[in-house]
Amino acid sequence: MAKRYDVVIIGGGSGGLTVASGAASFGQKVALINESRNLGGDCLHYGCVPSKALIQAAKEVKQAEKAAGEFGLTLGGKADFNQAKARIQAAKKEIQKHDDPARFESAGVDVFEGTASFIDQHKINVKHQRSNTVLKGKKIVIATGSSPKVPEIEGLAQVPYITNEDVYTLSEVPARVAVAGGGPVGVELAQALARFGARVDVIHAGAHLFETEDETIAFKAEHKLAEEMNITPNYRLTKAAPAGSAYRFTAEHVETKSQKEITADVLFVAAGRKPNTDKLNIEAAGINCHQDGTIKVDQTMRTSREHIFAVGDAAGAPMFTHAAGIEGQTVVANLAFDLKQKIDPNGIPWTFFTDPGIFHLGMTEAEAVAAYGEEVVNVYEQHGGEVDRFIAEHKPDAYAKIITDRKNRIIGAHAVGEDPGDWMQELVYLYQKNEPLKSLSSSIYPYPARGEIIKKAADKYWRDTLFHGRSARWLKRISKLLR
Numbered sequence: 001m002a003k004r005y006d007v008v009i010i011g012g013g014s015g016g017l018t019v020a021s022g023a024a025s026f027g028q029k030v031a032l033i034n035e036s037r038n039l040g041g042d043c044l045h046y047g048c049v050p051s052k053a054l055i056q057a058a059k060e061v062k063q064a065e066k067a068a069g070e071f072g073l074t075l076g077g078k079a080d081f082n083q084a085k086a087r088i089q090a091a092k093k094e095i096q097k098h099d100d101p102a103r104f105e106s107a108g109v110d111v112f113e114g115t116a117s118f119i120d121q122h123k124i125n126v127k128h129q130r131s132n133t134v135l136k137g138k139k140i141v142i143a144t145g146s147s148p149k150v151p152e153i154e155g156l157a158q159v160p161y162i163t164n165e166d167v168y169t170l171s172e173v174p175a176r177v178a179v180a181g182g183g184p185v186g187v188e189l190a191q192a193l194a195r196f197g198a199r200v201d202v203i204h205a206g207a208h209l210f211e212t213e214d215e216t217i218a219f220k221a222e223h224k225l226a227e228e229m230n231i232t233p234n235y236r237l238t239k240a241a242p243a244g245s246a247y248r249f250t251a252e253h254v255e256t257k258s259q260k261e262i263t264a265d266v267l268f269v270a271a272g273r274k275p276n277t278d279k280l281n282i283e284a285a286g287i288n289c290h291q292d293g294t295i296k297v298d299q300t301m302r303t304s305r306e307h308i309f310a311v312g313d314a315a316g317a318p319m320f321t322h323a324a325g326i327e328g329q330t331v332v333a334n335l336a337f338d339l340k341q342k343i344d345p346n347g348i349p350w351t352f353f354t355d356p357g358i359f360h361l362g363m364t365e366a367e368a369v370a371a372y373g374e375e376v377v378n379v380y381e382q383h384g385g386e387v388d389r390f391i392a393e394h395k396p397d398a399y400a401k402i403i404t405d406r407k408n409r410i411i412g413a414h415a416v417g418e419d420p421g422d423w424m425q426e427l428v429y430l431y432q433k434n435e436p437l438k439s440l441s442s443s444i445y446p447y448p449a450r451g452e453i454i455k456k457a458a459d460k461y462w463r464d465t466l467f468h469g470r471s472a473r474w475l476k477r478i479s480k481l482l483r
């Protein structure tokens with residue numbers, strides 16, 4: 001006999017947990033299935049939390065070295081990676097408390113440990129060790145996340161490699177690390193390993209690091225990151241082989257096919273993600289998927305079956321914890337009240353935690369020009385070298401680019417510099433409220449704020465309007481009359 005629920009959720013990560021607590025709080029009878037009792041998903045166990053803990057530890061090591069060099073201090077010894085690992089464990093343990101299954105159970109959610117697979121479009125089998133439990137859901141939410149994609153690399157079977165799932169458990173930092181992939185997973189962690197003493201080679205099949213980013217931002221970030229690691233864009237890692245006590249990797253130019261060889265002690269595969277949809281027996285539910293296995297959804301997060309929703313990484317890009325969260329919130333409203341609330345994918349910002357970091361909201365300049373035409377798009381650029389705080393902090397490389405339409409509404413906003421997520425967040429608010437950039441000009445920033453970088457960009461709108469063009473001529477005339 002199947003156990004009956006209003007909602008059955010598959011996956012206990014950022015997306016699934018948001019749906020579980022939201023649906024239960026609206027009085028729905030909820031079942032949550034996760035492969036292990038350790039809820040929290042990729043973000044907590046292998047993604048955001050451990051990576052940010054490691055990145056911060058590595059940043060402190062780098063700052064200590066930089067300060068020693070600049071201020072004539074003597075620094076001895078080698079940074080202890082085990083201390084960073086201890087911090088990672090402590091952070092995970094603390095945050096894990098929020099995702100304790102008991103908390104969800106006390107909120108009325110039935111938590112099932114096991115692997116879920118569809119029997120038909122309403123029934124799901126949960127397999128745990130040798131037992132099988134069948135659940136029946138009026139509504140079903142798939143939130144199974146994603147895993148590292150391992151590309152075809154000849155000889156990889158003879159060469160041990162790591163992914164973001166193993167990097168935090170390395171017993172020590174290898175002397176030489178080859179990284180396949182120049183996206184955020186590869187570069188955030190590569191920089192951290194470099195700061196703990198590894199010589200890092202990033203092999204990247206794209207024309208530049210961070211392919212999703214505005215070109216100006218990606219180039220500025222890459223230029224700075226190249227001070228700490230060897231970056232080889234336009235090359236794909238194609239072969240791996242043992243070479244004495246180390247390994248030899250062959251990278252092939254994506255167009256000319258010319259080859260380069262790199263020797264390293266460890267290969268870190270960070271070549272993208274694949275959705276965790278392979279164990280779901282998804283055909284039994286009759287849901288349509290994209291070719292890469294991600295689930296097709298509309299903007300209400302419904303799949304091709306009206307009563308089945310998908311959120312988070314399993315539903316494809318954008319793959320972020322907060323994206324899974326907002327998608328989960330939208331699904332709660334849609335399934336509990338039969339609404340058709342939509343997600344605006346352009347309204348989901350993100351930050352990459354490299355140093356310098358990257359902030360992204362909406363369209364890049366190239367995307368905006370392609371979508372609206374050059375004559376409609378206005379671009380406001382602001383350099384940190386003209387902002388007192390960045391000058392005082394010796395960080396003049398900060399840079400922001402804000403793209404607006406003719407009415408000065410935000411189409412895109414991008415930045416590179418130290419913790420740009422902190423000083424660019426107001427633009428997310430403006431975007432959501434459909435407010436113009438120029439409104440920031442009247443906002444007061446406690447001096448010397450990093451956020452002045454976006455106020456100065458907004459001031460440029462007024463300068464263009466007041467001192468050039470038709471209104472400038474009128475203002476001059478009025479001013480003369482009043483003299």
Ligand SMILES: Cc1cc2nc3c(=O)[nH]c(=O)nc-3n(C[C@H](O)[C@H](O)[C@H](O)COP(=O)(O)OP(=O)(O)OC[C@H]3O[C@@H](n4cnc5c(N)ncnc54)[C@H](O)[C@@H]3O)c2cc1C
Pocket residue numbers: 010011012013014015016033034035036039040041042043044046047048049051052114115116117143144145146164185276279280311312313314319320321322323324353
């Ligand atoms: C190294 C790294 C760093 C990252 N850093 C950030 C960051 O700083 N900020 C940010 O916003 N995002 C970051 N991300 C992305 C973020 O981790 C993901 O977007 C987010 O975890 C997706 O949440 P989700 O709910 O879709 O899936 P997940 O959190 O992966 O949860 C899916 C859950 O479903 C379970 N599951 C899978 N299949 C089944 C099945 N058949 N039956 C039962 N259970 C199943 C899994 O075990 C897992 O617990 C990072 C990712 C990586 C890899």
Ligand SMILES: NC(=O)c1ccc[n+]([C@@H]2O[C@H](COP(=O)([O-])OP(=O)(O)OC[C@H]3O[C@@H](n4cnc5c(N)ncnc54)[C@H](O)[C@@H]3O)[C@@H](O)[C@H]2O)c1
Pocket residue numbers: 151180181182183184185186188203204205206211235236237238270271272273318319320350351352353
């Ligand atoms: N700070 C954050 O919020 C954060 C951090 C990490 C990851 N993430 C999320 O995780 C997603 C996945 O990130 P990712 O870096 O794993 O993937 P990605 O797809 O962004 O980058 C992987 C890159 O690897 C390259 N590649 C593929 N095969 C290769 C090969 N054989 N040799 C060399 N290069 C190869 C591809 O050109 C690709 O650009 C991101 O899009 C993001 O949504 C977010």
